[in-house]
Amino acid sequence: MDSLSDRVRQFCSQNHLKLNKDLGQHLLIDEGILDRIVTAALIKPDDHIIEIGPGIGILTAELLKKAGKVTAIEIDERMIILINEYINQNNESTNQRINELTIINQNALTTEFPSKSYKIVANIPYHITSPLLRHAFLESEQKPTSMTLLIQREVAEKICDEEDSGMLTILVNLFGKPQVVANVPPKSFLPPPKVDSAVLHIDCFSQPKADTETIEEIFRLTKAAFGQKRKMLRNTIGAFPRGGELLSSLGIDEKRRPQELSLEEWIALAKKSKEHVQDDKS
Structure with a gap:
């Protein structure tokens, strides 16, 4: 054959x-x-x-x-x-x-x-x-x-x-x-x-590791961070309103670069970012 x-x-x-x-x-x-x-x-x-x-x-x-x-x-x-x-x-x-x-x-x-x-x-x-x-x-x-x-x-x-x-x-x-x-x-x-x-x-997975709103926020943050992935987080995420506070509240060194963060850290960042948005609205 x-x-x-x-x-x-x-x-x-x-x-x-x-x-x-x-x-x-x-x-x-x-x-x-x-x-x-x-x-x-x-x-x-x-x-x-x-x-x-x-x-x-x-x-x-x-x-x-x-x-x-x-x-x-x-x-x-x-x-x-x-x-x-x-x-x-x-x-x-x-x-x-x-x-x-x-x-x-x-x-x-x-x-x-x-x-x-x-x-x-x-x-x-x-x-x-x-x-x-x-x-x-x-x-x-x-x-x-x-x-x-x-x-x-x-x-x-x-x-x-x-x-x-x-x-x-x-x-x-x-x-x-x-x-x-x-x-x-x-x-x-x-x-x-x-x-x-x-x-x-x-x-x-039968369910993703985060809910829909958190996933949307993850990609809002990562789009900014990976758009300039050679830059430290303080120059990308840190440039957002309350961005520096967001990083420090989770103990994430602002000198790190986006590719160094774990998935769990991105999820935590997104959740905390959503909290900040809610606080600003109230």
Whole structure:
């Protein structure tokens, strides 16, 4: 039997498919990594999987073998017909389950996610990593129970690095526990990207670590602080009305930089900031 790489190359050649670099299209052709993604997602027979950017359906076919239902959201209209064709040509065991697949030709960042339990499993275009995480965690009424994403390695490692955090680190860790489960070299893709990749699994909490108002305040503060992340907190948070008082009341050294603060400290800052706002109003 031909390898996955051979089958994908042949399929693309037969269909005269040119991948769109502007859409970040890189097809996964590494069977080992494909297995790691599916294994990491812990898919159960009754799970509803949301796949974003399915391309020709390489991961889609594997998801159909495990999940009760798969919804694939694809922005490139050319791929819609090709997904069914690829699955029919290459996966006999999946053909019987093709009715469990729904394909939506939309931008995932503006698509409303399901109102009932679902998991996100996807090899996504790397440039939508941040907006997708914001859409899933901040804009969607029902949050995913988990996310398993193939993304840029540097971004995946940053999300997991609580010692040198960024805004994505804070966002993801408010809503779940992230873990890098596999590193992926460029040769695992067609065409190879210019960067290394990684499989990131996020086990989402049943409830975020803070309430909605506190989360909104966290991002008001972090937007100011990380907008000038080389500056000390006294020059960012400290520049707010009562900002210096806010930092000192929690024993946070104003000489520290935003990436040095823990998630718990950002939550405490946001709660105290809300108290100050209420005090000023009364």
